[in-house]
Amino acid sequence: MSDAFNSIEQGLKEALAHARGKGPATIHEIDIPEPDVQLIRASTGLSQAEFARSIGVKKGTLLNWEYRRRRPDGPARVLLAMIAKDPEIVQRTLND
Structure with missing residues (x-):
């Protein structure tokens, strides 16, 4: 499988675990500057x-x-x- 697929799959697993109350989900924040x-x-x-x-x-x-x-x-x-x-x-x- 591709890296993108594996990343999406991991994110979905984390989201399901979080929805079931089994641990915090990983939150990724990216700072995007104000665009011109x-x-x-x-x-x-x-x-x-x-x-x-x-x-x-x-x-x-x-x-x-x-x-x-x-x-x-x-x-x-x-x-x-x-x-x-x-x-x-x-x-x-x-x-x-």
Whole structure:
């Protein structure tokens, strides 16, 4: 089995044990810095509409992030951090 499968399987076992009251689950916390959404989008070379579509959000949501009226959180923040490190990750991953 792959490392990813083994990690997921271990996490599920821990979650079941925790649900049954048999010990604490392991909690992994990752500190993700506040993303500069406009800079991240610019690094991809995509327009606002193209970038919003590529990450599955409405253009209005992207505009709110870029103008700092709202902040991305949860999975969107993780995805933006990944794009910041590798601007072509979305296109490469989804086009394969």
